[in-house]
Amino acid sequence: MRFWPWGGSHKSTTPMSSPTLAELLSRVFGGGATKSGATVNWQTSLQVTAVLCCVRVLAEGVAQVPWQVMRQTTNASGKVVRLPALQHPLYRLLWRKPNRWQTSFGLRETMVIHAALTGRGYAFKSRVGRDQRIAELIVLPPERVAPEVQLDGSLLYHVTGRDNSRRTLTEADVWHLRGPSWDGLEGMDVVKLAREAIGLAAAAEETQAQLHANGVRASGTYSIDGALDQKQYEQLKAWIVKEFGGAANAGLPFILDRNAKWTPNRLTGLDAQHLETRREQVVEICRAFRVLPAMAMHQEKTTTYASAEQMAIWHVVHTLMPWYERIEQSADCQLLTDKDLDDGYYTLLDGSGLLRGALKDTAEYLSKLVERGVLVRNEAREYLDKNPIDGLDEPLTPANLLTTAENDPAAADA
Numbered sequence: 001m002r003f004w005p006w007g008g009s010h011k012s013t014t015p016m017s018s019p020t021l022a023e024l025l026s027r028v029f030g031g032g033a034t035k036s037g038a039t040v041n042w043q044t045s046l047q048v049t050a051v052l053c054c055v056r057v058l059a060e061g062v063a064q065v066p067w068q069v070m071r072q073t074t075n076a077s078g079k080v081v082r083l084p085a086l087q088h089p090l091y092r093l094l095w096r097k098p099n100r101w102q103t104s105f106g107l108r109e110t111m112v113i114h115a116a117l118t119g120r121g122y123a124f125k126s127r128v129g130r131d132q133r134i135a136e137l138i139v140l141p142p143e144r145v146a147p148e149v150q151l152d153g154s155l156l157y158h159v160t161g162r163d164n165s166r167r168t169l170t171e172a173d174v175w176h177l178r179g180p181s182w183d184g185l186e187g188m189d190v191v192k193l194a195r196e197a198i199g200l201a202a203a204a205e206e207t208q209a210q211l212h213a214n215g216v217r218a219s220g221t222y223s224i225d226g227a228l229d230q231k232q233y234e235q236l237k238a239w240i241v242k243e244f245g246g247a248a249n250a251g252l253p254f255i256l257d258r259n260a261k262w263t264p265n266r267l268t269g270l271d272a273q274h275l276e277t278r279r280e281q282v283v284e285i286c287r288a289f290r291v292l293p294a295m296a297m298h299q300e301k302t303t304t305y306a307s308a309e310q311m312a313i314w315h316v317v318h319t320l321m322p323w324y325e326r327i328e329q330s331a332d333c334q335l336l337t338d339k340d341l342d343d344g345y346y347t348l349l350d351g352s353g354l355l356r357g358a359l360k361d362t363a364e365y366l367s368k369l370v371e372r373g374v375l376v377r378n379e380a381r382e383y384l385d386k387n388p389i390d391g392l393d394e395p396l397t398p399a400n401l402l403t404t405a406e407n408d409p410a411a412a413d414a
Contacts, residue, residue, distance in 0.1 A: 034199030054289035063109040072344040098137040119187025121177035194288035201281035324349040
């Protein structure tokens with residue numbers, strides 16, 4: 001029995017949570033100051049609500065749909081059928097319970113969060129028995145994993161454990177889910193690529209917070225006649241901050257004496273266009289994650305019901321479907337065996353439920369193709385991932401599209 005490469009009993013297969021070595025930490029946590037002055041890494045980026053929302057949209061969009069192991073075979077009539085492979089060892093893991101503490105929803109959600117932010121999602125394939133079947137899928141935090149390409153082209157994964165000990169795993173031990181990749185080994189780190197956009201959003205939020213902390217009032221210069229010694233200066237400054245600083249003192253009258261003058265020298269929130277900047281940064285962050293702003297709760301005034309419906313369809317087709325295909329193919333190649341693939345097994349993330357608002361359009365589209373003989377009825381069923389029905393393999397042809405001879409064979413013979 002092999003549940004975890006660190007040895008010990010079955011109980012030792014809990015997720016790792018302690019700090020890693022510095023060089024592994026720098027792979028994910030390493031950030032740095034941006035041009036706006038904000039430090040951006042995956043932790044600080046999640047404190048920007050636009051990033052948090054985009055990541056949740058991707059992760060929950062993948063996690064909420066059914067995930068099954070399917071098998072494509074032929075029936076007695078020679079027709080191709082696709083049925084859930086209920087007896088396959090992976091079916092239960094992908095459908096409901098990948099390990100002892102997570103659901104299928106939780107596993108997918110966590111791995112997509114990792115892959116969306118860092119370009120890398122990992123799960124340890126815990127194997128048992130003589131056939132070495134996969135018994136559990138255990139998420140590995142990406143900051144703890146360092147992949148390495150060997151001279152023969154094989155991959156090794158250097159993993160740091162809870163006690164900071166290192167173990168090396170092979171391709172057979174790790175499911176590696178990659179985001180969009182430059183070299184095919186690791187996915188591109190979206191947070192690092194979009195760090196300036198995220199940093200500006202964080203800086204704008206901090207500036208806005210400071211403005212409200214100061215009572216949404218412009219700072220300025222308090223000038224009086226004569227000179228102040230150091231003690232008088234400190235006393236005056238402390239008195240101004242105490243009596244008039246902060247949001248609680250907003251709107252209080254500022255009483256000046258000794259011919260004092262107050263000269264504002266800082267732009268107000270309106271002049272600095274904080275709201276416009278913050279709105280634009282939501283759009284910029286959405287671009288980085290390829291998520292429609294509407295899906296990140298950023299609504300335009302021109303949005304209508306019809307356009308919102310089309311945005312939802314666009315989101316499924318252009319944002320979620322690439323992730324579905326990425327995960328399906330990755331799982332097929334790394335979780336299923338070559339024999340499984342030869343026998344017609346594959347995994348399926350069924351996102352059809354997300355297109356319920358477009359079922360009417362889909363029905364009209366398929367009906368027109370079937371009625372005109374472009375598709376037979378079983379091909380339309382296949383489009384909907386339904387099994388064929390005997391007798392529905394003949395094309396339909398409308399009467400007004402038939403030739404004279406086809407409409408009236410007797411007249412043609414005459």
